[in-house]
Amino acid sequence: QLQLQESGPGLVKPSETLSLTCTVSGGSVNSDSYFWGWIRQPPGKGLEWLGSISYSGSTYSNPSLKSRVTTSLDASKKQFSLKLTSVTAADTAVYYCARALAVANAPVLFDYWGQGTLVTVSS
Amino acid sequence: SYVLTQPPSVSVAPGKTAKFSCEGNNVESKSVNWFQRKPGQAPVLVIYYDSDRPSGIPERFSGSNSGNTATLTIDRVEVGDEADYYCQVWESEDHHMVFGGGTKLTVL
Numbered sequence: 001q002l003q004l005q006e007s008g009p010g011l012v013k014p015s016e017t018l019s020l021t022c023t024v025s026g027g028s029v030n031s032d033s034y035f036w037g038w039i040r041q042p043p044g045k046g047l048e049w050l051g052s053i054s055y056s057g058s059t060y061s062n063p064s065l066k067s068r069v070t071t072s073l074d075a076s077k078k079q080f081s082l083k084l085t086s087v088t089a090a091d092t093a094v095y096y097c098a099r100a101l102a103v104a105n106a107p108v109l110f111d112y113w114g115q116g117t118l119v120t121v122s123s
Numbered sequence: 124s125y126v127l128t129q130p131p132s133v134s135v136a137p138g139k140t141a142k143f144s145c146e147g148n149n150v151e152s153k154s155v156n157w158f159q160r161k162p163g164q165a166p167v168l169v170i171y172y173d174s175d176r177p178s179g180i181p182e183r184f185s186g187s188n189s190g191n192t193a194t195l196t197i198d199r200v201e202v203g204d205e206a207d208y209y210c211q212v213w214e215s216e217d218h219h220m221v222f223g224g225g226t227k228l229t230v231l
Binding site for chain 1: 124158160166167213220222
């Protein structure tokens with residue numbers, strides 16, 4: 001059974017960079033049949049997709065955050081990561097990592113999710 | 124950018140049918156996926172590609188997509204179905220994954 005687990009600081013200061021890592025177990029990241037992505041949910045709000053990356057390095061990012069979001073993948077460690085720069089209180093959210101099925105080299109739907117990790121932006 | 128609109132809440136008595144709408148411009152041209160999220164838990168895929176059910180999801184869950192509205196239906200609703208339900212599509216024109224705002228199901 002595929003499992004994903006987010007890790008990283010639970011508290012980040014305003015203007016700094018939020019960095020999270022997702023570790024995959026029970027399966028491989030070495031396939032272009034999938035993308036590996038990040039989604040967040042601010043308190044009281046809905047889900048927001050941040051970005052996704054494939055094994056071969058194809059990436060997609062939310063246009064509203066594109067310049068602030070970077071995703072990367074380390075297949076040797078079975079990990080992928082998110083960096084979100086210049087954070088503000090509005091970036092406080094539960095952050096999820098997830099696997100997406102790839103169709104025509106695009107991440108069309110998430111089929112496995114991590115449990116999520118709360119990141120608070122505060123000084 | 125593409126927008127999916129969901130009503131904020133739906134209430135239904137146990138044993139009845141719950142319907143969740145997801146409105147988007149010509150949404151029938153896209154494949155709609157539905158997720159269930161219970162408090163403190165990761166989202167779970169309940170319907171994909173408009174109407175397919177992943178293994179392990181009860182047959183009580185079904186989906187359809189026509190015109191500008193996709194619909195998730197839960198028959199014989201149970202108390203354990205209380206959750207937030209989100210629709211989602213991949214917008215291929217600008218390479219953007221879009222979620223609806225979510226609908227909270229309350230079982231009376």
